[in-house]
Amino acid sequence: TVTSIKDRWLPVSEKWKEKLEKLLSSDGSKVIRIGSMIYVNKEEFRIAKGSDGTEVFLGFRDDGTEVAIKRISKCNYEVLKNEEGFLRLPELDHPSIVRYIDFAVDEFFGYLGLQLCEYTLEEYINDNKEGGLEMKKHISQFLESLLVLHCQNPPILHRDIKPQNVFLVNGRVRLADFGICRRLPKGQTTYRTGAAGTKCWKAKETLEEDTDIPYKSNTDVQVAGMLIYYILSGGHHPFGDKACKCENNIDEGKYTLDHVQDVVAKDLIEWMINEEPRRRPKVEECLSHPFFFPEELVQRVEGKKKSYSEDILGLLRFIRNLHEHEEDVAKLDLLSMFPDLFGGVYISAKSQGWN
Structure with missing residues (x-):
């Protein structure tokens, strides 16, 4: 009964607390039970709506757990x-x-009971345009969530990465919506199927209206790069904010990164959104990119020295001092973070005729 759920309920969500209280005090005749979950089919308790008729309602499980109940009609039941x-x-x-x-x-209907989340990434970005270090943390957590899928054996492809499918729970990023996920066939790197995903959040190679589109791990990576730009730019799309032009730009490889100033972040995004799938990095390579260079380590070494010049020489001195003085450096593989640095310095010195 609703009363026994009320007794067991341990409030977790700040955002939905008032509505959940209201739900528990609803007229019993309006409360719908499905399995071991309850919800009320009224607009005020509906928290999301999908284009395919999917609706998400606030609800409870019998043990008092707060849930988001995803309801989908039987004709789309396979997705659920x-x-x-x-x-x-x-x-x-x-x-x-x-x-x-x-x-x-x-x-x-079919009903899927999921962990109740506070905000979608889209809502969060709209409220926090400034960004800052928090955004870097959210980006690495987002990539870690994608890595959970890609590092399975065989790997799982998400195929529907977009701001509405990334959620924040207690300040931590979680990936959601696995309706069109697919697992790669054993021993294969490609899954061939009809077009999937959401307009403007598709990789270049999947834009065809074909029944034989090749999905690979690097298909997710291109869209993940678009999402990282969206986070850092406060809600912009690298291939354009107008939906009517965006997909055409993805197809032609026309992008702009003007809303992001950080050159290292731009390097990561450009690597990920490369129109040539083979040139895109794996998720683990993204996570070892210099963009994620630990801020506190830089500050610690700079605190002792305070005189690094903003050029290659300054960077080399910084790396040398790290190796000389820091125990933490054992955790960093600087050669993998700056793979071309030493070769680049060598070629540059040679071209200058330096000894």
Whole structure:
């Protein structure tokens, strides 16, 4: 009963607390039970709506757990079953993935009970245009969530990365919506299928209206690069903010990174959104990019020295001092962070005729 759920409820969500209280005091005749979950089919308790008729409602499980109940009609039932299948995998029970809680079905709908999240990335970015260090943390958490999928054996492809499918729970980023996920066939690097994904959030090679589109891990990576730009720019798209032109620009490889000033961040984004799939990095290579160079380590070494010049020589002295004085340097593989640096310095010195 609603009363027993009320007794067991341990409030977690700040954002939805008032509405959840209201739901628990609703007229009993309006409360709908499906399996071991309850919800009220009223607009004030609906927290999201998808283009395919999917609706997400606030709800509770019998044990008092707050849930987001994703309701989808039976005609799209396969998508929901697919999502449930992935979320129930033990390897996806992870802090970077929105948690599976329950599943139920009735005459007309399938229902997926998920961890209740506070904000989508889209909502969060709209409220926090300034960014800062917090954004760098969110980007690395987002990439870690994608790595959870890509490092499985065989890998799982998400195929629907976009700001509405990345959520924040207690300040931590979690990836959601696995309805069109696919696992690569064993021993294969490509999954061939019809077009999937959301307009403007698709990789170049998947824009064809074909039934035989090659999806690979690097397909997710190009869209992840678009999302990183979206985070750092406060909501802009590298291929243009007008939907009517955006897909055409993706197809032609026309992008602009003018809304981001950080040259190292731009380097990471350009690497990820490369129109040639083979040239894009793996997720683990993204995470070892200099963009994620630990800020506190830089500050510690600068605190002792305070005189590094903003050029190659300054960087070399910085790296030398790290190796000389810092125990933490053992954790950093600087050669993998700056793969071309030493060769570049050598060629530059040679071209100048230096000894």
